[in-house]
Amino acid sequence: MTHSEPDGVPVLALEGVSRSFGAVRALQDVSVRLFPGEAHALAGENGAGKSTLIKTLAGVHRPDKGRVLLDGRPVVFHGPADARDAGVAVIYQEPTLFPDLSVAENLFMGRQPRRSLGRVDHAAVRSATARLFQQLGVDLDPDRPARGLSIADQQLVEIAKALSFDARVLIMDEPTAALTGSEVARLFRVVRTLLERGAAVLFISHRLEEVFALCQRVTTLRDGRLVSSEPVAGLTEDGLVRRMVGRDLDELYPKQPAELGEVALSVRRLTREGVFTDVSFDVRAGEIVGLAGLVGAGRSEVARAVFGVDRWDAGEVLVDGVALTRGAPSKAIAAGMALVPEDRRAQGLVMEMSIARNIGLTGLRATTTAGLMNRGAERDRALDWAVRLQVKFARLADTVGTLSGGNQQKVVLAKWLATGPRVLIVDEPTRGIDVGTKAEVHRLLSHLAGQGVAVLMISSDLPEILGMADRVLVMHEGRITAEIPRAEATEETVMTAATGRERSAA
Template sequence: MPDRPPVPPVLALHRVSKSFGAVRALHEVSLELFAGEAHALAGENGAGKSTLVKILSGLHRPDAGRILLDGEPAEFHGPADAQRAGVAVIYQEPTLFPDLSVTENIFMGRQPRARFGRIDRPAARRRAAALFAGLGVQLDPDQPARGLSIADQQLVEIAKALSRDARVLIMDEPTAALSGNEVARLFGVVEALRARGCAVLFVSHRLEEIFELCRRVTTLRDGAFVSGDLIADMTPDDLVRRMVGREPEALFPKLDTVPGQVALAVRRLTREGVFTDVSFEVRAGEVVALAGLVGAGRSEVARAVFGVDRPDAGRVEVGGRRLRPASPSAAMAAGLALVPEDRRQQGLIMDLSIERNIALAGLPAVRRGPLISRAAERARAHDWAVRLRLKFARLADPVGVLSGGNQQKVVLAKWLARKPSVLIVDEPTRGIDVGTKAEVHRLLSELAAGGVAVLMISSELPEVLGMADRVLVMHEGRLVADIPRAEATEESVMAAATGRGAA
């Protein structure tokens, strides 16, 4: 096979740049997708992969650079244009209409018609059923999308992409929520499409999937093009080095600690239909990772422990004392802190200043009589901003102007200022740059060394393996494995997370 097919690429980006405000998301990135070839897009969180996908799908328009369709310059004014050009996208988060049926979800925007422009429901239903039969799944086309499991939702997305006459199929981390079987089935479908001449762009964190499925890989780092390689010419370690820009070992400065008393004990915690019979302990000075696939119920466990959601059964003990359920204020009083997954929505008030955000979880401490002392607020914020090496212009600036990594430091500062005995962090380094990531890891490690019990939810295996003294793994709402640091490997954790491990 020649290295470069003689025909022009079906879809290509040429020196494309895109900024959001002051943040440079992509800088002069080029990419070529050829018919019948699977191409991987690799890079860490925040490297610009999603922005690139959104440009190809017509959702964002590049600030500079060109989109080439069959070698000809093209402009996508919106998703409809990209779809007409034959680009089908499967997004990381399923984008379904919960109120509509599965069939309607598949054909929305281009329903088969009967007379008078009427939607031909029987035809749509037949085609949906045929698509599912082709995928080898038994989903009812008449079922509403609400209530489908994430995996089933992903299947609907795949059926949607298949139903279009896709010349280019883009998949943005489609396997994040799928089990081993489902991934194998998806790959079968992708392989069939590719063999038929469809160009495939595959975005994934899982290196083995990239190596299994793709022929070529483009690596991005901090919004810039790093390299384009043939998969056959490289090893997984090469790829990691390109993604991270340094040796992987240097990332996680984990300090050794001696675990102390049990700080947090979760006993048979159940929330019906979300997670079942979850029991574990976290000792003072320990970093325990909670691993699992997206949708396994990890964040939900954290929410129930912290009292955001009411568990149906089971209990939570902090320092040996039972915690009142469904009461975040009781949890905070007992010394618990929760750094949520979505810092923009749940962790911060974006329009509020840095100092006010930091003081928010500890207002009683900065109170003078009935009033809040601005001076005390500022002192508290300044103290923690310096300790966490926050990069800011003024403490009175809104947190919205900070970079993702610095925003995460503000969330951490808010909770650390309360001096918690148990710290729960949900995806602490999602979407933040590599340097800050290492700082966050060092911070968590130092906290544990100082006697804090840390429960860390993370989807990034290197982070889990690098940081955790123990790895708890959840699968489909159940805790299926408790792996000590010495035995935790990518294989053992992934096996448990996908339900292949010995439960």
């Protein structure tokens, strides 16, 4: 394995590292070596131990066994600050900024340039930030507060932060999950510049094409153990998936043609000021309608308004021809609607509650007799659905926080399918979950459509939209700009509509 690695000493390496959390062995005897100028991908399904590995490199966790090597010498990071001082920059999946402080302060917190009497040199902070943004080709005002920045912009701030202390190692945990194609391209340009300057990069993504586009070497983990570490050249996507999953994968997009029934969900001229405007569409029973568009185009916002989580200012929503009250999810649920939200940890689940109670939350009426809860009925209902969706759990009374991402998503699906919905809205149903579970979710959606459920699927994953949807709606800046039937939907037609090029050409 080592013969194809570049010569010289790795900047940062793990050697035979093990780490357990209680009874869970997150990492067992794992070694990774990061070299200057090389982009190294870390592959593996959810729960394979990737996050633990990153956090060990970043000084958040300390290994139980094994060593961290910096320039070939063993080091002990006592906290994130130690790792940072050693030149290790980490960009987490969800950027962590100080919303109340200016962008410039966010970059230099704790290491601001100082002038006489140890005072912070605010002007220097500002100009250094402006310089970094200029290098990155970003137009952000250093003085604006971080509150209200888009995820893409927040990520750029994090990257500028990494640049600002000349990081020798850049670790990126799914930085592209929330980015659009052009934003990913911009990110990759920046990363390549860093590589040319001799930085080492560790990159994690569930989008395999990005691994192949950016990285020279890939390390695969499975169940906390090292599966392989090899050059990307000569590897195929299927080969990589097989290493991650440990077997051949079933078809990822098992869409079966379904018979379309009556219109189940009808959205008429829906408008929420400053967010989306004049949105109209229908979804028929048995149909999967994809809602595509760039992040920030207003897709999730439409879903939230349709379900009643947010209020709308004008228009109406009909389920089976009956108009819904605005801003009332309970009414939408009663009408037969369900929403699997974008952010499962904050919106989909009550993380501190048990699996049974999370699933039970949508069935409080169904499991109540004479005003009192029937705990047996609640448990049976939850168990039934957890088993049907093959959630991997130890006990129904365990908190959902102990489950992996893919299984958490299955609990969210179970919670909603248990209500027997006629209209199912799924918002990024497979974001951040592993390929194996992804295929399961797709099979489930296809099956539901076959049973006559009307499905509205929002996704930033274009192959998923193209593979699953009978019809694709595309949003751009809060409006629906195109409706494309399955036969005509291609990456190009969808992206054209999503970027609004069609309109400006017209």
